[in-house]
Amino acid sequence: xxxxxxxxxxxxxxxQGNVTLYNxxxxxxxxxxxxxxxxxxxxxxxxxxxxxxxxxxxxxQSDLVLGQFDNGVTYGFDYMDKTSSxxxxxxxxxxxxxxxxxxxxxxxxxxxxxxxxxxGLRFDxxxxxxxxxxxxxxxxxxxxxxxxxxxxxWTLFASARSLFKGPELMETFVAYQDVAFLEDGLNPETGLxxxxxxxxxKRLDKHFFGANVTLFKTQIDDDI
Numbered sequence: 001x002x003x004x005x006x007x008x009x010x011x012x013x014x015x016q017g018n019v020t021l022y023n024x025x026x027x028x029x030x031x032x033x034x035x036x037x038x039x040x041x042x043x044x045x046x047x048x049x050x051x052x053x054x055x056x057x058x059x060x061q062s063d064l065v066l067g068q069f070d071n072g073v074t075y076g077f078d079y080m081d082k083t084s085s086x087x088x089x090x091x092x093x094x095x096x097x098x099x100x101x102x103x104x105x106x107x108x109x110x111x112x113x114x115x116x117x118x119x120g121l122r123f124d125x126x127x128x129x130x131x132x133x134x135x136x137x138x139x140x141x142x143x144x145x146x147x148x149x150x151x152x153x154w155t156l157f158a159s160a161r162s163l164f165k166g167p168e169l170m171e172t173f174v175a176y177q178d179v180a181f182l183e184d185g186l187n188p189e190t191g192l193x194x195x196x197x198x199x200x201x202k203r204l205d206k207h208f209f210g211a212n213v214t215l216f217k218t219q220i221d222d223d224i
Contacts, residue, residue: 001026010060017060017076024053030173042175045089049172055080072108074120077101084172094177096169099127106143114149118159126166126188131177137188139164158196165189167224187222 001024008019027050032043059076078100085095106120120143127136145159166188170177195216202209 014063015060017058019056019058021056022054026051028173040175043088047089047173048087050085051172052083053080054083070110072110073105074108075105077103082169084169086172086175088175093175094131096131096177097129098166098169099129100166101125116147118145118147119143124164128166128169128182130169130180130182132179132181135167135182135186137166139188139190153200153202155199155201156197157199158194160192160194163189163191163193163218163220165224186224189220189222189224191218191220193218 003022003024005020005022007021010017027048029046029048031046032039033045036044055078057076057078057080059074061072061074064071064073079102081097081099083095083097086093102122102124104120104122106118108116108118110116122141122143123138124141125136125138127134141162141164143159143161145157147155147157149155167182167186170180193216195214197212197214200209200211
């Protein structure tokens, strides 16, 4: 496994952020010639699978005062190209990739010192380049959360977030990429995650006590 990462970090009074460029390659070689006679004839060899993840992501936060209210704005993008390929003996069997691109923005609005609301939007584009065809999926998702420090010790919180996920590529060593097709009209997975709860935190001298109770529900539509 080979990994190369290049990072940049910004630390200012009102602006902070990180940018990361990375490339990871993993190669696995499996000797399946010893599996005769139970194994398919086209796999009785030293077989190789290779996975490469190339990505670039950036996330920044700016502390702004709009009117008389404090705002923490988070924004950025995320790009990843996941490519997999396999060789059976010296013959290349397949090469597929899944490219995901996203941009997002979020604002944490401080209504008071003890109560704030967070709202965000995200746009995802997912392109699946398989051996049997190319498909593209995209979706706008949102998130909304609130938190209230009712006392110095007790905090109430609640949130809701919509979900999106496209169909994954097949596992690299599964030799069915040339005959596996997405179902006609297949939709990406979407859904909604909601949760709420209460946190307790107390410090006594040099001791700290904490507890957290969360109730959550996740609904998945068009499960793949």
